[in-house]
Amino acid sequence: MLQVANIDVKKETPVDHGEVICFSIYSGNLDAHADFGNGKTCIWVDVLDGGRDVLMAFAPFFEDMSIKKVCHNYSFDSHVIENYGIKVAGFHADTMHLARLWDSNRRIDGGYSLEGLTNDLRVMSDVGNDLIKTGKVSMKTIFGTKKIRKDGGEGKIVYIEPVEKLQREDRKMWICYSSLDSVNTLKIYESLKSKLEAKEWIFDGCPRGTMYDFYEEYWRPFGSLLVKMETEGMLVDRAYLSEIEKTAAAERKLAANKFRQWASEYCPDAKYMNVNSDIQLRQLFFAGIENRHKHGETWPQSKMFKVRNDENVAPEGQKASKFRTIELSGIVEDLKIDMFAPNGWPSVSIDALKILSGKIPMDQIYTIEDDQERDEYSNGSELPEQDIEAASSYGIAYEPFGGGKKGTEACHAIAALCERSSIDKLISSFILPLQGDNISCKEGRIHCSLNINTETGRLSARIPNLQNQPALEKDRYKIRQAFVAAPGNSLVVADYGQLELRILAHLTSCKSMLDAFKAGGDFHSRTAMNMYEHVRDAVHEKKVLLEWQPQPGQEKPPVPLLKDAFGAERRKAKMLNFSIAYGKTAQGLSRDWQCLSRRQGIHSNSGTEIEKKFQLGKRGRKSLLVKNAKYTHC
Incomplete structure (x- = not known):
């Protein structure tokens, strides 16, 4: 077991990061043919003061294939x-x-930490009598000290000295602490091996051995493969990311300024507001509204805010300060929304703002026609007949701001605010992290951590989450194009099509699912077609396609795909499919649908209608439900 310094395990990859300060090796007993002198079966090695040469002296041990090594988080240690x-x-x-x-x-x-496992009697019940019974004690418990307050008393915050200092100044305790990690790792191994050997491994009704045999045949080599994948990493084009970062930052600024400019027509100081501030946004939209949880408490009509003085505004004869004070007041009356923050005030989250703005195409957000024809309707009178359909896509802010041009401007400005939030998320969650030195090595490749310790058994990734890059339809800056192959190599991209549902259909022999997959097309789209008559009519009239495979020379389908034209319906169908697969009740699905509907700014289905569709989805899938518990715990 290693003890490592100079790494933030929550933010940095262990590939090319971290320094070994000590390690320990524990052989369990003399039967392991490992005697470190005087019958000792554990050795502790000081690398911090012994230097790199001490670690390199053990290179033959680490590189010897015949010496079996048991680790707790092998990936981290090996990297x-x-x-x-x-x-x-x-x-x-x-x-x-x-x-x-x-x-x-x-x-x-309890989790899968060394401390959580070794202190769980259920896990450690099969530990051999020759092994120590003490579980791991946390560093905070052993080495933590409370910070001293200014008045000389102990504070509540527990502080731990750097591990290098602990190793040098509290040496005996540190040696015991770090060596016991090796002892505890072997204890867990012996106990869990015994438990897995007691569990039968059955495949297709035929005994194949024990679950430990399953581990040796599949999970051990898979674990090794994941470590190799982490080591190899992915090459990213940092120059490309830097360029799209500039583009994204410029568009984010443009969207924010559009909102500020519009809002300043109602409240002059809104020109200087912080559009990231929920409180300031709430001040503009919901001044005077009553708190949902506290009767009689209302939001003030106006409020003073301290903001950055980016314009270097200064009183006459004085030097501009870093911050300035602005006054924001409400810009609309009777704006009501059915989404509230936990504190009882109306929500101004991006989902709430989308309800206010409605569905505004991105290419229309930054432009509002100012021609004479539009000016005729700036007083809120009715729109021409050809504009009625367009107005119907506006959100609930349209009418409170007066309808007509005023309502249009309001919806477009709020949509720009939503765009700013979306762009900000792309920058902070994807564009910037992929350029970070914390996840890359000297060669410019990024190295994520791959994890199979998930409840579902699905692979997860972190630092960075390479499995959660922007969806193709949302990748407005083509972030995925930053992943490239090294010179002389090619990057092959492949994806399973709805793998989980296909496996469920096979395992349960569900006829309706098997028929749907044999018929082809997107499964969730097909479910949506069966759920909604207007979607089914659109498919039959060939106004939309269930699926489309591009042919040479074709860049887009002849008509829209169902998943694009009826995205809201497909999302509900997808939710229905997985709810049935994993045993959710109709009531649980109803709650999920209502939340989804609120985020989309549309009326939710009634409980009766949801129940009807749920039962329709269950029909023909009884075997899936019966076998659900068995297969979701494989």
Whole structure:
């Protein structure tokens, strides 16, 4: 087991990051043919003061395939050791993976940490009598000290000194602490191996051995493969990311300024407001409204705010300060929304703002026609007949701001605010992180951490989450194009089509699902077609397609895809499919649908209609529901 310094494990990849300050090796007993002198079966090695040469002296041990190595989080340890040019071999087991295979539901029941596992009697019940029974104690408990307040008393915050200092100044305790990690890892291994050997592995009705045999045949090599994938990483074009960052930042500023300019027509100081501030946005839209939870408490009509003085405004004869004070007041009356923050005030989240703005095409957000024809309707009178359909796509802010041109301007400005938030998320969640030195190595490749310790068994990724890059239809800056192949190589991109539902259809022999997959097309789109008559009519009239495979020379389908034309209906169909697959009740689905409808700014289905569609979806899938519990815990 390693102890590592100079790495923030929550933010940095261990590939090319972190320095080993010490490590320990524990062989369990003398039967393991490992005697470190005087019958000792544990060795602790000081790398911090011994230097790199001490670690390199153990390179033959780490690289020896015949020496079986059990780790707790093998991925992290192997990456840090390989930073020194040592190629780790002889991987035998990862106790985190063994624990996940034994119990997939520990996320809220102790977790998979060394401390959580070794202090759980259910996990450690099969530990051999020759092994120490003490569980891991946290660093905070052993080495933590409370910070001293200014008055000399102890504060509540517990502080831990840097590990390098602990190793040098509290040496005996540190050696015991770090060595016991090796002891505890072997204890977990022995206990979980025993438990998995007691569980039968059955495949297609035929015994295949024990679940530990399953681990050795599938999970161990898969764990090794994941480590190799992490080591290899992905090459990203940083120059490309830097360019799209500039474009995104410029468009974010443009969208924010559009909103400020519009709002300043009603409230002059809105020109200087912080559009990231929920309080300031709430001041503009919901001044005077009563708190939902506190009867009689209302939001003030106007309020003073301290904002950055980016314009360097200064009183005459004085030097401009870093901040200035502005006054914001309400700009609309009777604007009502059925979304509230936990504190009881109306929500100004991006979902709430989209309800206010409605569905405004992105190419129309930044432009509002100012011709004479539009001016005729600036007083809120009715729109021409040809504009009625367009106005129907506006949100609930349209009427309170007077309808006509005023209502149009309001919806477009609020839509620009939504755009600013969307752009900001793309920048902060994808464009900037992919350029970070914390996730990359010297060669410019980024290295995420891949994890199979999930409840569902699906692979997850972090630092960065390469499995959660922007969807193609939302990737406005083509962020995915930043992932490139090294010179002389090609990047092959492939994706499974609705793999989970296909597996469920196969495992349960669900006729309706099998027929749908045989018929082809997007499964969720087909479900939406069966749920909604207007969607079904559009398919039959060939106004939309269930699926489209581009042919040479074709860039877009002849008519829209169902998933694009009826996105809201398809999302509900998708929610229905997975709700049935994983055993959700009609009441639970109803709540989810209502939340989805509020986010989309549309009226939700009645409980009766949801129940009807739920029962329709269940029809023909009885076997799926019966087998649900069994297969979701495989």
